[in-house]
Amino acid sequence: MTTSLTGNHGRDLLRQMLRIRRFEERAAELYQLGKIHGFLHLYIGEEAVAAGSIPLFTNEDAIVATYREHGHALVRGTSMDHLMAELYGKAAGCARGRGGSMHFFDASHRFYGGLAIVAGGLPVAVGLALADKMQGRTRVTGCYFGDGAVAEGEFHESLNLAALWKLPVLFLCENNFYAMGTALARHQSQPDIAAKANAYAMGSDTVDGMDVLAVETATSRALDLVRNGHGPYLLEYRTYRFRAHSMYDAELYRTKEEVNDWKRRDPTATFEQHLRHAQLLCDDDLQAIEALITSEIEVAVAFAEAAPWEPVQDLNKDVSTRQRDA
Amino acid sequence: MTKMTYREAVRSGLREALRRDPRVFLMGEDVGRYGGTYACSKGFLDEFGPERIRDTPLSESTFVGAGIGAALGGMRPIVEVMTVNFSLLALDQILNNAATLRHMSGGQFNVPLVVRMATGAGRQVAAQHSHSLEGWYAHIPGITVLTPATVTDARGMLLTAVQEPDPVFIFEHAYLYSMEGEWEDNQPAVDISRAAVRRPGKDVSLITFGGSLWKALAAATDLAQAGIDAEVLDLRVLRPLDIGTILTSVRKTHRAVVIDEAWRTGSFAAEISAQIMEGAFFDLDAPVARVCSEEVPIPYPKHLEDAALPQPDKIVKAVHRLLK
Numbered sequence A: 001m002t003t004s005l006t007g008n009h010g011r012d013l014l015r016q017m018l019r020i021r022r023f024e025e026r027a028a029e030l031y032q033l034g035k036i037h038g039f040l041h042l043y044i045g046e047e048a049v050a051a052g053s054i055p056l057f058t059n060e061d062a063i064v065a066t067y068r069e070h071g072h073a074l075v076r077g078t079s080m081d082h083l084m085a086e087l088y089g090k091a092a093g094c095a096r097g098r099g100g101s102m103h104f105f106d107a108s109h110r111f112y113g114g115l116a117i118v119a120g121g122l123p124v125a126v127g128l129a130l131a132d133k134m135q136g137r138t139r140v141t142g143c144y145f146g147d148g149a150v151a152e153g154e155f156h157e158s159l160n161l162a163a164l165w166k167l168p169v170l171f172l173c174e175n176n177f178y179a180m181g182t183a184l185a186r187h188q189s190q191p192d193i194a195a196k197a198n199a200y201a202m203g204s205d206t207v208d209g210m211d212v213l214a215v216e217t218a219t220s221r222a223l224d225l226v227r228n229g230h231g232p233y234l235l236e237y238r239t240y241r242f243r244a245h246s247m248y249d250a251e252l253y254r255t256k257e258e259v260n261d262w263k264r265r266d267p268t269a270t271f272e273q274h275l276r277h278a279q280l281l282c283d284d285d286l287q288a289i290e291a292l293i294t295s296e297i298e299v300a301v302a303f304a305e306a307a308p309w310e311p312v313q314d315l316n317k318d319v320s321t322r323q324r325d326a
Numbered sequence B: 001m002t003k004m005t006y007r008e009a010v011r012s013g014l015r016e017a018l019r020r021d022p023r024v025f026l027m028g029e030d031v032g033r034y035g036g037t038y039a040c041s042k043g044f045l046d047e048f049g050p051e052r053i054r055d056t057p058l059s060e061s062t063f064v065g066a067g068i069g070a071a072l073g074g075m076r077p078i079v080e081v082m083t084v085n086f087s088l089l090a091l092d093q094i095l096n097n098a099a100t101l102r103h104m105s106g107g108q109f110n111v112p113l114v115v116r117m118a119t120g121a122g123r124q125v126a127a128q129h130s131h132s133l134e135g136w137y138a139h140i141p142g143i144t145v146l147t148p149a150t151v152t153d154a155r156g157m158l159l160t161a162v163q164e165p166d167p168v169f170i171f172e173h174a175y176l177y178s179m180e181g182e183w184e185d186n187q188p189a190v191d192i193s194r195a196a197v198r199r200p201g202k203d204v205s206l207i208t209f210g211g212s213l214w215k216a217l218a219a220a221t222d223l224a225q226a227g228i229d230a231e232v233l234d235l236r237v238l239r240p241l242d243i244g245t246i247l248t249s250v251r252k253t254h255r256a257v258v259i260d261e262a263w264r265t266g267s268f269a270a271e272i273s274a275q276i277m278e279g280a281f282f283d284l285d286a287p288v289a290r291v292c293s294e295e296v297p298i299p300y301p302k303h304l305e306d307a308a309l310p311q312p313d314k315i316v317k318a319v320h321r322l323l324k
């Protein structure tokens, strides 16, 4: 971990990780209470990746993410109110409640989903970057996906095309070592994901995804390369999901010991310790952070509870712009 | 009035679209150096350059998806997929992203993308190059599905499509590329919402689209010799369907034969038939009939391919059965 860290910055990174953690803990409770339905994929354990990488993108850049995207949208800046309302399925949600947990969208933050077809976002990210390149803009598109996506043809097609056309895409693979219940070693002949970039003459790096500062350093370096016209880049963050794949799974595919080993590397706890050792965080600081988050969540829950449902007569609205289908 | 082939019409529409709007670009397999699989973009690389005429690798899913992304990013991509058979590799992007994003994002994102592809049989290229799957695409809410059958539509629909805010899929029947048609200069913009009556008649409605239009017109000529006055409807747009024009025709003729080059089971013809039943049941003097492809993979030898597809004589027979 670097030493040049300032207190403000360190506390902000911790705050963002804790925002994700507490938001999702609350979401899980609300799920049990029957307020949230369908699939709810928690990011708990992986917060360092979003917290360390998302803030490095500018407002002009674009983000494409997966169905495990609560953290990305939160750090990107979509208000927690609108995200919570989306989890509830309310009309005030960031996608008018139509997508729920897996489909956060926010045009004002250039957040293009929330896409739940594994690897389906990669081609879209390539196209967003193509549009930027063709229009002479220096924006970058950040495309998040899991290790499972690496097995899909679209991963390979997209890396190839982005590299062939030198497009400003940063591919950010969140390798949590499982695609649902299938361990990386059971789905990849070559489990070194970063190495796959070589096949496409693309630069890549492997990053400790449990260390928010390592995430920040590596992402910043990669982003500079992409932004400066060196073409796309692949980052593989090694991280771990502490919870079930979605809300329920028997977790037959991994041992308690393995989960506990990874929990010892909890990105929020280890970073908190780091800040304390560096005298950048005291009990009061942490309490203040937690208190702010608690009230942000309470406000968001109240907002979602009070928000109206989309009227049924609007069901067909926005199937197409011209509404000729109606 | 000038004569031009369907291929030239597509090419002229593409060129015009590229000239009119700098956001328009063409991307797909062999659209550049090769000049387009069906020569629809011959010469474009020289005229517009490699930035706007983009040869892609054989990655249907990714270059269609990249078209979606580029459209989201402010461009007006025209993506060429060689044939509908290969579009299946891009079906996920088409259905789960292109068609879905606007609604699922609560109206925040729309995808102004045009995808063109060849469809249909009749050239002895066997079962993996002869599908007619446009009816499948017409199943999907959120996209527009066009089947130009004339040179005017081949050119004009494209020009209208590139101005649409949402995804438009254009199915060009491969058999038609070499067909010549008459072209009127200075035509008004071509609409992409209405079916067209290509031949007015009073005894029976022949309802069809794409490559089968010409077979239906040939059948109508034959029927006229037997004193049967057939009306021929060209649907032009499969989604959103102009059911009004269909029902108006059926209410006049009281009989309908739907001609569709796709397999009969679950075909678009079945949808038309159902909608006629829903909207004009009591106007019918006979059950709606269908002339579709036989339920086989389209075979290579000419006599078998011909036997598998709708043909004018099959349409004539179907009409005679209705009038009996």
Ligand SMILES: Cc1ncc(C[n+]2csc(CCOP(=O)(O)OP(=O)(O)O)c2C)c(N)n1
Binding pocket: A068, A116, A117, A118, A119, A145, A146, A147, A148, A149, A150, A176, A178, A179, A180, A245
């Ligand atoms: C194309 C596709 N196949 C299967 C699924 C079902 N599915 C949803 S998530 C998932 C595992 C994906 O694993 P990974 O990419 O590693 O992401 P993670 O869930 O670990 O974040 C699967 C198989 C899907 N959504 N899309």
Ligand SMILES: [Mg+2]
Binding pocket: A146, A147, A148, A174, A175, A176, A177, A178, A179, A180
């Ligand atoms: Mg995974």
